[in-house]
Amino acid sequence: MKSVIYDYIELCKPRVVTLMIITSMVGMCLAPAASFPIEPFIFGNIGIALVASAAAALNHVADQHVDKLMKRTEHRPIARGRISTRKSIYFSSILALIGMLILFFKINPLTALLTFFSLVGYAGCYTLYLKHATPQNIVIGGIAGAIPPLLGWTAVTNTISPESLLLVLIIYLWTPPHFWALAIYRLEDYAKANIPMLPHTHGVAYTKLNIMLYTILLACASSLPFIIHMSGWVYFIGVTSINIIFIYHALRLYFTEEGAQAIRTFWYSIYYLTILFLLLLIDHYIK
Secondary structure (H helix, E strand, C coil): CHHHHHHHHHHCCHHHHHHHHHHHHHHHHHCCCCCCCHHHHHHHHHHHHHHHHHHHHHHHHHCHHHHCCCCCCCCCCCCCCCCCHHHHHHHHHHHHHHHHHHHHHHHCHHHHHHHHHHHHHHHHHHHHHHHHHCCCHHHHHHHHHHCHHHHHHHHHHCCCCHHHHHHHHHHHHHHHHHHHHHHHHCHHHHHHCCCCCHHHHHCHHHHHHHHHHHHHHHHHHHHHHHHCCCCCHHHHHHHHHHHHHHHHHHHHHHHCCCCHHHHHHHHHHHHHHHHHHHHHHHHHHHC
16 A cells, blocks of 8 residues: 555655745745735645646656656656556546646636646646657746746736746756756667657757756846845855856866766756755845
């Protein structure tokens, strides 16, 4: 019984969803409100987490044949036959329905609608089409994964503002260097599965250059909250420090043939995004 529960939890990609909820929480806390938004914070994040988990489960369903070919994913529950496709679809549908009902009735229709679009964008447009159609799959489809802070913001304000879109932009620019670093490390896996990731279609050197360029763009975009007075010096000093480290990793990846540097860059990108949003939160409450 315990192993079955773990398999269903794995369907939800809990580490990915946790990172999404961190960014959603920060969006809620940064949104202008007379007091701490307790109800949106609780019900909003539950609803967003359920819908995000549903999208993750649908991703497992859609990618099950590809997952069997890749070392990174060959042990996933559906790929191994521990959970059937039908049960996975039922599970995903229940999660999505409950999450959408919570968001619609306990938060607001705008947040529910945007969350639904992100579900369709990730599980439908990206997973079923873009992932297998173009090496720019991460760039085009990245907007679906970048939307959680906007969802957090709209859960509190019921409006879309330039500040909330800036948070989306930061995650959107973070996504390519994050995934392409992993794609370099797992080059043979993606080639074996015939997924047109950039290192496979355009070469590792070209991908490294793109990682460097996107990392520089990310450094510029992540400075904008300070420039527009959305955040203060605590955030700016902190984000400048982690940007320097990220650029260092990207530079080292560009100039080295060492395969391990790609996975180091990938893992640092995860720490980077977590720290950046925590810095936004700390700076906000210090101010």
